[in-house]
Amino acid sequence: MANLQWIDTHCHLYSEEFQADRHEMVRRAIASGVGKCYMPNVDSASIDGMLELEKDFPGHCFPMMGLHPCSVKDDVEVQLEIVRDWLAVRKFAAIGEIGLDFYWDLTHTDQQHDAFRRQLNWSMEYQYPVVIHSRESLRQCIDVVKETGNGRIRGIFHCFGGTLEEANEIIDLGMYLGIGGILTFKKSHLPELLKTTGLDRVVLETDSPYLAPMPYRGKRNEPSYIPIIGKFLSEAIGINIEEVAAITSQNAWHIFG
Numbered sequence: 001m002a003n004l005q006w007i008d009t010h011c012h013l014y015s016e017e018f019q020a021d022r023h024e025m026v027r028r029a030i031a032s033g034v035g036k037c038y039m040p041n042v043d044s045a046s047i048d049g050m051l052e053l054e055k056d057f058p059g060h061c062f063p064m065m066g067l068h069p070c071s072v073k074d075d076v077e078v079q080l081e082i083v084r085d086w087l088a089v090r091k092f093a094a095i096g097e098i099g100l101d102f103y104w105d106l107t108h109t110d111q112q113h114d115a116f117r118r119q120l121n122w123s124m125e126y127q128y129p130v131v132i133h134s135r136e137s138l139r140q141c142i143d144v145v146k147e148t149g150n151g152r153i154r155g156i157f158h159c160f161g162g163t164l165e166e167a168n169e170i171i172d173l174g175m176y177l178g179i180g181g182i183l184t185f186k187k188s189h190l191p192e193l194l195k196t197t198g199l200d201r202v203v204l205e206t207d208s209p210y211l212a213p214m215p216y217r218g219k220r221n222e223p224s225y226i227p228i229i230g231k232f233l234s235e236a237i238g239i240n241i242e243e244v245a246a247i248t249s250q251n252a253w254h255i256f257g
């Protein structure tokens with residue numbers, strides 16, 4: 001499997017979970033064929049670590065810029081200003097991760113909507129793809145993308161966990177499903193769903209350090225596990241692994257350029 005080329009479209013490599021072995025972890029990913037890792041930003045606290053990884057692994061680790069919905073708090077205006085300032089001074093792979101999260105905290109629902117819309121608008125202004133985080137909010141996220149973008153927003157619904165109808169809506173919007181470790185969990189509906197949708201609009205992600213695939217469920221996740229997810233996917237939908245690697249990598253290429 002080592003000669004196949006993979007891309008991790010979503011990993012928080014700057015997380016303190018990797019403090020002890022960050023560089024070895026990235027080298028393990030590269031050795032496993034995961035040559036490119038795309039890092040979503042969370043908020044102002046994650047930027048320095050993210051840019052440091054970009055510097056340490058040029059051509060391998062790519063930063064995005066955005067404000068995560070779970071970081072939309074009372075200081076949202078300050079946080080968005082920081083995102084805006086960064087967008088003005090340099091290039092990023094995407095605007096992300098942005099979206100709505102109604103699982104953890106409903107205090108700032110209105111501000112989450114507002115921050116999401118504004119950042120979607122910035123993605124069109126800068127012609128960047130978006131990486132969308134939705135938790136207990138997929139329906140709303142799809143609707144906001146439709147209303148705000150009018151077909152002009154492109155990118156990934158990361159950690160996709162919706163229905164076949166929602167998957168088809170996303171595909172009809174010209175966007176992609178981010179698929180990761182959850183696919184390998186026992187009760188996941190994703191293997192069945194992906195048999196129907198096929199891989200034309202699928203990219204792989206780990207969401208490291210979270211959501212490790214089987215047999216590492218519950219442990220720390222890392223990008224070198226992408227081939228495990230790819231192998232599981234290939235067996236689940238009956239497509240050979242070379243093709244899974246080729247199609248998902250090509251899709252990621254298409255999105256991030």
Ligand SMILES: [Zn+2]
Binds near residue numbers: 097159
């Ligand atoms: Zn997320």
Ligand SMILES: [Zn+2]
Binds near residue numbers: 040097
């Ligand atoms: Zn994430």
